[in-house]
Every structure is written in structure tokens, then in C-alpha cells.
Amino acid sequence: MTAIIDLLSSDIVQTVLIGAALLGAISGMLGAFAVLRRQSLLGDALSHAALPGVCLGFLIAGGRDLGSVMAGAFGTGALAALIMMLIVRRTTLKTDAALGIVLSVFFAVGIVLLTVIQTQGGSGSLGLMTFLFGQAAAILRSDLWVMGGIGLAAILLVLAFWKEFKLVSFDTAFARAQGFPVTALEAVLTVMVALAIVVGLQLVGVVLMVALLIAPAAAARQWTKSLGGMVVVSAAIGATSGAGGALVSATTRGLATGPVVVLIATGIVMVSLLIAPGRGLIWQAAATQRARARISDGRVLATLQGFAQMHDDAGYPSERGMLQIALGAKPPAATLASLESRGLIRSVTHPPETTPHWELTKAGHTEAAALSGEPETRQHTK
Known part of the structure; x- marks a missing residue:
């Protein structure tokens, strides 16, 4: 316990912890809209498209200035989103083809620029590789203010256009029929996704950012049925994943923070897929088993009732062989035992x-x- 307290008192650990939690919360909140709009691959494309912006920001600023790098990443990410929209609207290509084109082209340009910068030398250029795979230890206190400002802007934007975003996320056609500026709203949502990606570049990098954007939202989708609940739960899962990954990385030598954060978020997704009430695989399997049991119970009850009606005797005793012929298979002993324990049938001698x-x-x-759905059989006594 003392070692953990000493670890948390470190300025570096505190900075990484706060930064990871901020990133997770922002990514989780904005990723919820991307998941609902079935645009998970959009996040992947924008994250790769941010790499040339990172390099351009470095070249313009003449060094590794986080504000310039983030501005460049946001610029190329927004440009990539605009190009994708134009390709889909102006050509016969589908969304997946447009995403593939933009992702590969922008990422290739980014790799070329990254290679050019590294060949020029200089210690500052070495830090650009951190934006490819992430390096949480490089986060500074001043970086937290930038991340916090972007997160606050995203939150205010979501609150200001909550109803509009909700409608566009669930029913675009209806929103367009009601006269809402669907294209503009979708553009704003896409810009927000780009904002989340820009915030996370330094922590998890271009390659892993899409996982942190989508995983918390995918997990939250299993636990709630409302958009508001999903956004809150997704943000909470993202913050928990970020903080947990930072702590694990700080207490275990040699583990990078970004991949650990993504692994924790992925683990939460797997657990959610299994045990989430109503939607988890275990719950669905149990519900299927109960449905089958109800069907089996209903068939046995209907068969016994049919024999009783045929003989005009509500207490007519039916033998197992009769039930087997009528059902086409021997009635399971578990079904008969369950019906008897519930007081719906009773075993008798004949x-x-x-x-x-x-x-x-x-x-x-x-x-x-x-x-x-038929009237109840007349009750006769022997």
C-alpha cells in the first residue's frame, strides 16, 4: 500500500493517470455516436489520416509543439472526412471503398513525411514516433490543459445539440424529412470524432486510437438502452480503462500505457458481451433455454388436455407411451418433473x-x- 501511495505521489504518474482518464472519458463519450451511426471504420480512417497532420504540425512549428501537432492532426483528419463524404456523394463508390482509399493514401503520405523528418536529424524528430504507437510518459502538465480544453469543447457541443445528434444517430431519414440539416450535423459529429482522435494520439497513438474510441461504446451498448445512459456509461468505461491502464503500466516495468489501456477496454467489452443483463451471451443462452422449456411444457400440457377433451374427462390419465406417440418423441423426464413440481400435472396409477x-x-x-388461447376444459370429477 505504501508503495502505491508513493507511486501516486509522483508528478509523472499523476499526469499520465489524469491524461489517460481524460482521454478515455472523451473517447468513450464521442465514440458512442460513432458506434450508433455504424461508423467504427471512420474512426480508423481518421486516426490514420491524422499522421500527416502530425508531421505538418511539427514542420510548421519547427519542433514537437503539442498544440501545433494537434492542430495539424485535426486539419488532416477533417480533410480526410470531407474527402470521404465527397467520394461517397459524387461517385458510385460505397463508403467502405472511400474509407479504404482515404485511409491508405493519408497514412502513406504520413509515413513519407515522417521518414523525411527523421532523415533531417534532430532530437525533436524522435518524438514523432510516439504519435504512431503512443508514449504516455511524454505527456506534460501543459498537455493536460490542451486535452481538457478539447474535451470541454466536445462536451459543450454535445449538450448544445443533444436532440439533433440523437435524432441523426438513430433515424437520419426522419431527421432529413423534418428539415434538419443532416449533412451539417453529420459533419459536426465527424469533427467530434476527429477531436477525440487528436486528443488520444500522444497516449495510444495512431494505430490503437480506434480501439479506445470504439471499445468503451461497444461495451456500454450492452448495458443500457438509452442514448444518454450509453454516453455516460461509455465515458465511465473509457475513463476507467485509461486510469487502470496507467496504473498497471506504472506498477509493471516495461509495459507501455497505450496498449494496456486498449487491452483493459477490450477486456471490459468481452465481459460485457458475456454477462450484460438482457443482451449478454450468457443471458441470451439462458433465455433460449427457458423458451425451449416453455415450448416443451406447453406441448405436454396441450397433449394431456387433448386426451382429456377426447375422453370428456378432465382427469383422464395419460400413459407415457400415449404421450410419446402424440408428441412424436418421448417426453423428457425433466419436463414431467418440472410440471409436477409446479402443480400442473400429477402422477397417478391406473x-x-x-x-x-x-x-x-x-x-x-x-x-x-x-x-x-381456448376456453378452459370443463372440470369433471371421477
Whole structure:
């Protein structure tokens, strides 16, 4: 415990921790809109398109100035988004083709510029590689103000256009029919995604940024049914992943913060896919099993009720062989035991036969009638 407290008292660890949490929260919040608009690959394309902007910002500033680098990354990211929109609207190419073209071309330009800068020498050029794979230790206190300002701007933008963003995210056609400027709103949402990417370049880099943008939103989608809840939960998961990754990286020698953050976020996605109430795979498997059990129970009850109606005897005892012929298969013992434990059928003897027989109880007749939608069978007593 003392070692952890001493570690957290370090200025470097505090800076990385706050920066990672800020990035996770911003990425989670804005990534929710990208996931709902089915634009996960857009984040991948914009993150790769930011690399030439990073290099141009370095060249213009004459060094590794975070403000210039982020401005350049945002500029090329926004340009890439505009080009993708033009390709889709002005040509016959589909969105996936436009994304592939823009991603590969911009990333190739970025690699060329990065190579040119490194061949020129200088210690500052070495820091540009951190924007490719991320280097959290390079974050400064002054960088937190830039990240915080971008995050605050994104939050204010979301709050100001909440209703419009909500409508565009779920039903673009209806929004257009209602006269909303759909193209402008989509452009603003795309710019916001670019903002999230710009904020995360230094921590997780170009390559891994898309994972931090999408993973928290994908996990949050499993836990909530409302947009507001999804945005909040996604931001919380992103912040938790960022802070957790920073702590793990700080306490374990040799682990880079960015990849650890992404792995934690991915782990949360996997857990969410498995156990999220109502949508998790385990819950869905249990629901499927319950549905099958209800179908099996209903078939047995309907068959027993049919025999009772045929013999005009609500307490008519049916033998297992009769049920097997009527159902086309032997009724599972677990189904009969479940129905008996719930008081819907009861086991009876039918001399001189020695094989087990079952008859519907009054509750069983009521349940069978409810399942079939028919009037309840007349109750007779022997």
C-alpha cells in the first residue's frame, strides 16, 4: 500500500493517470455516436489520416509543439472526412471503398513525411514516433490543459445539440424529412470524432486510437438502452480503462500505457458481451433455454388436455407411451418433473396397468387453456 501511495505521489504518474482518464472519458463519450451511426471504420480512417497532420504540425512549428501537432492532426483528419463524404456523394463508390482509399493514401503520405523528418536529424524528430504507437510518459502538465480544453469543447457541443445528434444517430431519414440539416450535423459529429482522435494520439497513438474510441461504446451498448445512459456509461468505461491502464503500466516495468489501456477496454467489452443483463451471451443462452422449456411444457400440457377433451374427462390419465406417440418423441423426464413440481400435472396409477400415468390438475387445465388461447376444459370429477 505504501508503495502505491508513493507511486501516486509522483508528478509523472499523476499526469499520465489524469491524461489517460481524460482521454478515455472523451473517447468513450464521442465514440458512442460513432458506434450508433455504424461508423467504427471512420474512426480508423481518421486516426490514420491524422499522421500527416502530425508531421505538418511539427514542420510548421519547427519542433514537437503539442498544440501545433494537434492542430495539424485535426486539419488532416477533417480533410480526410470531407474527402470521404465527397467520394461517397459524387461517385458510385460505397463508403467502405472511400474509407479504404482515404485511409491508405493519408497514412502513406504520413509515413513519407515522417521518414523525411527523421532523415533531417534532430532530437525533436524522435518524438514523432510516439504519435504512431503512443508514449504516455511524454505527456506534460501543459498537455493536460490542451486535452481538457478539447474535451470541454466536445462536451459543450454535445449538450448544445443533444436532440439533433440523437435524432441523426438513430433515424437520419426522419431527421432529413423534418428539415434538419443532416449533412451539417453529420459533419459536426465527424469533427467530434476527429477531436477525440487528436486528443488520444500522444497516449495510444495512431494505430490503437480506434480501439479506445470504439471499445468503451461497444461495451456500454450492452448495458443500457438509452442514448444518454450509453454516453455516460461509455465515458465511465473509457475513463476507467485509461486510469487502470496507467496504473498497471506504472506498477509493471516495461509495459507501455497505450496498449494496456486498449487491452483493459477490450477486456471490459468481452465481459460485457458475456454477462450484460438482457443482451449478454450468457443471458441470451439462458433465455433460449427457458423458451425451449416453455415450448416443451406447453406441448405436454396441450397433449394431456387433448386426451382429456377426447375422453370428456378432465382427469383422464395419460400413459407415457400415449404421450410419446402424440408428441412424436418421448417426453423428457425433466419436463414431467418440472410440471409436477409446479402443480400442473400429477402422477397417478391406473390399474390394472403398472406403467406411470399423468393427469392435468385444475391449475394445469388453466395453464393449458391460456397457452392455447381456448376456453378452459370443463372440470369433471371421477
